[in-house]
Amino acid sequence: MARSGVQYDDVQRAVHTLLSRGDAPSVQRIREVLGTGSFTTISEHLRQWRIEREENRDQPPPQEMPEALQAMTLELWRQAQETASESLALYRHEADQRVTDALEAARESERRAEDAGQRESAVADHLAKAQIRLEEQSATLASCQAERDALGDRETKAWQRVKQLEEELTRLQVRNESLTAQHQEALAARDAEHQKHLHQEEQRNEAAEARLMSLLDDARQERHAADKQHVARQTQLEARNESLDRQLQEQRAQLADYRQQHREANWELEQRKDQDRERRQHEERLERRLEEKDEELAALKKRLLETEARLANTPLPPFVY
Structure with a gap:
């Protein structure tokens, strides 16, 4: 106060x-x-x-002042007005220049925003196309996987068929060995029976040599009949042996056919394996292409994030009222 x-x-x-x-x-x-x-x-x-x-700076000084003071005051007031006008003009020029610069910066920001929007739209289109290609390749991969499963089923069936053929071949070999053993047993039995018959004949001849001298003709006739029987039986055995040989040849032919079928099955299995290897190589190429597409998609996402970050960090122009 x-x-x-x-x-x-x-x-x-x-x-x-x-x-x-x-x-x-x-x-x-x-x-x-x-x-x-x-x-x-x-x-x-x-x-x-x-x-x-x-x-009261814009008002003239009061008139009741002394004349000398009034003249000096008016001169000072005029000079102050001129200085203020010059300062105001300079300030207005600077303000207009700043407004012009701000408008130019705003237009530049708008152009950058439009360019960023166009780039973002292009990136979005490219991303959509990449997504479509990814979906198509996913469908192709699913089809390849289904084909692979079908080939796997066919391969399993082929292996089962091979096992069946191997089992059939084993059964035929066992049967062939059994028939061969039976044939050998029949030959051995025939020889044993022949030897036994000869031994019996020799014993009868030795025991009755003296007694049968008188009956030599009868004995010769019996011996001739026995020889005929032996020849007939031997003929039967040979015919049976030939029949067994023919059966053995047929079994061997069947075995050769089964072996041919086995070779064909193996060849088909090798073809299936080659197709499976080619299919796996195709799947690996598809997987590599998917990985490349994933990397390209990740790069596009990264570029999109960087573009959004740059847009977010771009200073907005000042508001002009």
């Missing part, structure tokens, strides 16, 4: 006195003019005078 000793009017008159001298008003000079007053009070009145001067 200002002291009651120094009033605002006193400070105002001291300020006018200083201005008439051409001095700038200050607290110290005002106190020197007044010869009294505290610095706080003078400072408060001087601040109030400056506020009023700012509010």
